[in-house]
Amino acid sequence: MKNFKEKADLIWRVADLLRGDYRQSDYGKVILPMTVLRRLDCVLEPTKDKVLDYARKVEKLKESAQDIALNKIAGFNFHNKSQFNFKKLIADSDNVAINLRNYINGFSTSAREIIEYFNFDDHIDRMDDPKADILFRVVKAFEEIDLTPDQENKDLDSLEMGYLFEELIRRFAEQSNETAGEHFTPREVIRLMVNVLFIEDRDILTKEGIVRTLYDPACGTGGMLSVGEEYVKKLNPAAQLKVFGQEINPESYAICKSDMLIKGQNPSNIKFGNTFTIDGLEEEKFDYMLSNPPFGVDWKKAQKIIKAEADNKQMRGRFGAGLPRINDGSLLFLQHMISKMKPTGSRIAVVFNGSPLFTGAAESGESNIRKWIIEKDWLEAVIALPDQLFYNTGINTYIWIVTNKKSEERKGKIQLINATGVKDEELLKEGKIEFNRFWKRKDRSLGNKRKEIAENGTTKGVGFITQLYGNFEENEFSKIYPNKHFGYWRVTVEQPLKENGKIVLTSKGAPKADSSLRDYENIPFLKKEADGKLVPQTIESYFEAEVKPHLPEAWIDKDKTKIGYEINFTKYFYEFKPLRALADIKADILALEKKTMDAEKTILN
Known part of the structure; x- marks a missing residue:
């Protein structure tokens, strides 16, 4: 073909x-x-x-x-x-x-x-x-x-057959106003995920007779599994990558199984059903995992089963670290995948929207899951992708790399990569450049997909982002922080209740808190020194320096202190843009007014 x-x-x-x-x-x-x-x-x-x-x-x-x-x-x-x-x-x-x-x-x-x-x-x-x-x-x-x-290249042909199925699904979805993105992921995104997933293990994968396993708990038509298999075969034709998956959509499941049949994989490794309620591969552990779970998937139908497993099995089950809000099961998928990690080491690449990075206050389900992952030192990197990259949404998306076998240089650290290409957005809109180092505009929009990441070369697109990850160095696109940088204390700040200018005391002689003046502070575990270094700080030192000078009578209710974790990605790459000079703005307005008046004269004459 x-x-x-x-x-x-x-x-x-x-x-x-x-x-x-x-x-x-x-x-x-x-x-x-x-x-x-x-x-x-x-x-x-x-x-x-x-x-x-x-x-x-x-x-x-x-x-x-x-x-x-x-x-x-x-x-x-x-x-x-x-x-x-x-x-x-x-x-x-x-x-x-x-x-x-x-x-x-x-x-x-x-x-x-x-x-x-x-x-x-x-x-x-x-x-x-x-x-x-x-x-x-x-x-x-x-x-x-x-x-x-x-006959000359059956492997490539099989991959093209996967493309064909996905192209048909996309067209049918557009005809019926369904969501094509529920069925498959842009191939350039998969290639980037596969590159980053395998890059740390290239030496291992080139060994003679090596056998490894790859799993996708929301495998759709099998696109991620196919690209993963293609990568390993190109790297080492003698290597064997056994693929596994589970899918809830009957048509996608059938297509995935037919693809596995033709490629010589074991089709019984692909299971049908809801991953949350019935783990079709309950006893299995995997070397590698890839997935693009549905963004913001509601898990209300599975709520009873998920809560029962969390309560009864706790950390022995899949969801013991916490339960996210009912309208977004993204972090349930990630916990499920983490439960499939081998004690000897596994690597996970999963793509989410922005919500799992920061949604949820301290000690909420989402925050507790992030806390568990980060304190276990499993979160290796987060890659921010451009917007308008997926078929069913124009929002920004993020690749998480999670592993229980970090290299020595990565231990205790998290790498953030900004591959959004935000700085070049205006230049692209003005037509001054065709594409930036990360993405280019598509000739024709496909649903919400108006951009694509270039797949060739090492100075742009997939290759460049892979290098940013692999080099593990700080630059304008890559930041590296210690795990504790993402943790904070959520403290309750109280002020005394006063009547007629006097502080009201409790029966124990302590000041009584005025609930109307109650406030909250998020105090980071680390603070940045004048030289840019991050150093530990205490609640007390922060309070004395940042709160007491403004509220000398305030105190912290220590019984209400909570711990939270979040990754506010935009903050770490924010660059202040000075406002335009007033004279420049005035000149633009006057020029626009003149252009309008000239147009009016032309029409009237």
Whole structure:
């Protein structure tokens, strides 16, 4: 498959046959399973006759034994022992429905299950109904689309097939006003995550016969798993990366499993269901983990099960560090992934919106989760990405790198990388530069995606950001702070209640607090000295220096002091921009007024 977009265009045109009999929002229910079937048909074509011949020899064996034997003949983890293929299906136009079912039933168990998740059997009846009478035309249209693997580069071809599925999903989502971003992540973002995930282990991954595991708890169509596998194979063709995942959307799950089948991965490693409520890989631990969980996902439906696990298992379970607010389960996904880390060391790359960095006051669920991760010294880096990068949202997003095997130089520290390209925004808008060191504008917007990160070279885009991470040095784009820099005390500042100018005392002789004057202070664990160094400070020293001079009668209610953690990313890269001179602003206004008056004269004359 030389060009996945050309193939996507051909498949997209088949959807025109459904017009009138299907709503646009339902086109994917036919086109996606048919694309899977046609792809499997093309993949198996070279060995089809051999499989049919051998099927007669093993027909008395149990189905499981037959599957093993025939898979070996087919050369994949699946086969089809039906007499039909797409060419034979269209040769009998009067019996397409019954023959298509025969063809589907001829697949081995693992492949047949994939089609079942599409609920495609219902659509065979619907298309074969005399009122519609479009089944034959749809099958014939697909038979004319060649999805045969490229024999010279099957790995790349398989990756392109993933692109094709995602392109179709994006188009169907746009047609039905659904959220394409729920199904997949921009490939340049995945490549960046994969680069940063593996960069510390490149030496290990080049060893002969190395075997590692990769997991995505919200795997969608399997894009992250595919890019991860591609990276390792390019680095070391002899390495084996076993991939695992779980997905809640039936169509995405089916596509992911079909991709795993074709690439020779074990499709049973991909589980169906809600990761929060049923951990399909409960006993497994993984070397690497990648994920783009849905932003701001509501976990109300799973609330009962999640709270029960948190209460009963506490830190022995997945959610013992804390529960975030009900309308954003991002940090539940991260806790789940952390529970999958191996004691010997694992690495995690996950992309979130800004909320998990700072939402929640001290000792809230979110703050306690951040506290747990940072005090365990697991948060290695946070990378701020440009806005307008994802299909379903224009907001800024952030890649978190979490690991329980930091290198010596990174221990006790967190690296923040600002890859937003904010400084060049105005220059880009004015057309003075085409793109900056991080992103460029797309020729055509795709939903909310108006920008893309360049994927080639080392001085821009993915390569440059990877270098910023790998070099672990401070510069205008990279800041490195000790873990404690993100911690603070939330203290309650009280002032005395006064009546007729006198302080009211409690029965124990202490000043009584005036609740109307109560205030709060966030006191950082570290303060910056005049020379820029960060040094520890105490609540008392801060209070004496910053509060007492202004409120000499105030005190701290120590029983109410709380500890919080947050990462206010923007603050660390903020640069003050001096206001424009009044004379310059006045000149601009006068010039604009003159331009307006000249335009009026031209129109009136």
